[in-house]
Amino acid sequence: MTIDVDAEGDKRVVVNRRVPGSQLIRESIVELIEGRRGVTVTLRCDESAALIELRGEVGGNVTIQCAVEWRPILFLYFQKGTDFVNGYHASKKISSNKWANTWMSQDKAVHIYSLKVSHGGDYDCLVKYNDSHEIHKYVIHLSITANFSKPAVTLHPIDDIHWLVTCSSHGGYPSSEIMWNVPESPMVKAVNSSETTDPVTLTINRSSTVFFNCSGGEMKNLSCSVGGVTSDIFSVCEYQTQE
Incomplete structure (x- = not known):
């Protein structure tokens, strides 16, 4: 699926689109910063790509690594639904609105600790490289488990x-x-x-x-x-x- 979005400075852009055979997909593109107006940005989802499955336990930690390429990254945003989780931007520091129980390492991996049942579900990893106007989306599903007490x-x-x-x-x-x-x-x-x-x-x-x-x-x-x-x-x- 490819969706074209006109970047509007720092404005948050939300796109709704109905895809045959699936429910309404709501793509939330966070802070498309291109340095100039009128640039066409393409969100590219490879629907044939396998869903990345991860597992974590209540109270434990999990590390989520997006499938980034070895070329300069403009930004990498990690979100759950429309909630911003953590991220990186090459030209500015992202210090607000991050989940308090997360941090991002230098290799652009997102670490989530003190896991709760509510942390389970689908996450989107949105990546934009310096040499491209495409935003690549990867989907990660996190399953949360907790051991029952001894009966x-x-x-x-x-x-x-x-x-x-x-x-x-x-x-x-x-x-x-x-x-x-x-x-x-x-x-x-x-x-x-x-x-x-x-x-x-x-x-x-x-x-x-x-x-x-x-x-x-x-x-x-x-x-x-x-x-x-x-x-x-x-x-x-x-x-x-x-x-």
């Missing part, structure tokens, strides 16, 4: 032959179901399952409750797991000695 198991004996067991875990991302490592039996039945999202961190909390009929006796070496993290081993239907 906590709570036993609720109802009477000698009926037990409820709850397995709960928090702080994971993306969502994952709780799996019960218990015998397949009509004596075991899932009765409740819930999922909530932390309004601040956007991580997931999961809980699941299973009903056990103990008429067949004690069940040992049981556990539950979520997101690859497994609880401690537990037993149910242990008959209590009456005093």
Whole structure:
């Protein structure tokens, strides 16, 4: 896809264009500084190019390297949607509007630290070289994950032959179901399952409750797991000695 934009000094230019087979694409070109008016700038997106996939963990760091060529760069802008993240300009210092948790190294790599779930998604890297009026766009997708806590198991004996067991875990991302490592039996039945999202961190909390009929006796070496993290081993239907 090629979009022609007339640069207007330091003015921010936003272009809307509908492309067959896709949704409305909103290209935000940040501060097209060409040194003179009336210059035609071309935004060139190579739609056949593979999407760059990166992964990061909540609380961790990630380094994003745009595919720049070995020739003088006028500017390199890194953004998420229309939000400016960080960047470089050959003739001026960019000190404002940058994400506070980012920095750019001399090799033009953008480093993001203290990652959050909200940092996941598509990023655009916009590069313009000194010897060209084209702006090259590269798309990077960042996937964020968070490990679920070790599942906590709570036993609720109802009477000698009926037990409820709850397995709960928090702080994971993306969502994952709780799996019960218990015998397949009509004596075991899932009765409740819930999922909530932390309004601040956007991580997931999961809980699941299973009903056990103990008429067949004690069940040992049981556990539950979520997101690859497994609880401690537990037993149910242990008959209590009456005093």
